[in-house]
Amino acid sequence: MALIEHLAQKEIKARQHARNAPRFDAGWTHDDDVFVAEVKSLTGTSEEQQIRLGIGQILDYAHQLRSTHPDDRIRPVLVLEKQPTDPRWTSVADQSGILLTWAPDFAGC
Template identity: 75%
Template sequence: MTVFVHGDLASQAVTDPHREYSKKLVRAAWERDRGYHVCVVDGDGFADLIDGHPARCRELQRAHGIDDHVLVLPQTGDGILGGPLQQHRVGRHEPGALALDLAHLDKGTEAHESTIAALIEHLARQHVELRGHARNAPRFDAGWSRGDDVFIAEVKSLTGASEDQQIRLGIGQVLDYAHQLQLARTCGRVRPVLVLEKQPTDPRWTSLTETSGILLTWAPDFAGC
């Protein structure tokens, strides 16, 4: 069951027993207490769904000692992180006379999606959900939150491509995304992350990314994540 709540309810108490959305939120909290998952989506999430993006499920909290008072809690990464991220299916191209090497393109895409799938599993073991970008946020590949920190990641495969070129591209992208979010003065500390398919051959990338304030990590261990 999904409850769509149209409006900005973050940090607001929903208490009016005569408003239909209030009754639904109180019922949603009651159903969650019984062990059923009810997804509550706010106005931004509703717009995300209409636009074809997954939406964040809002957290609810009952006011202490008052059964008909429900709080819709703010979440770290609001406005940055979107709904849960899922691995996409990878298609196959038939080799032809094109100058572009489609076999390498397919292998690179498959490696990219496999890296995302491995990162999803890695974070899930820590009870952290990997998410996509919010509708109006920069188009980073993946993101998650811990405490007040919001991690935004660019994922790069190193299969069938120039390793140096891929890493340089990823560094530029994730720094740009982080800078855009800092200019927007979003809540929480934004932490840029570059996620690679495997350990890079040249160790200089570790010191370069550290100097630039980027967390560099790679499959399968994803150190630091």
């Protein structure tokens, strides 16, 4: 996965979800933040549908983790395979507390 390679270049080790934890695609820590990511492809399906699904999933994962780890700073991340066609998704994500990023640069990660 390109995100994992990107993080490895920054010497950040990505992890999978723990047993009995939300089934996010990748997680990592940096400084005092715990990042949880959902990865969505945008080819072959409705881009809007995939982004909406990803937003719902990552908000749910973050909520579950905050409930069980209240002292951790949980940072939800939605990772897309490419920049979304509609620029509104960036502000939707920002207003929802989600870091929205995409290949190949993965800004913010």
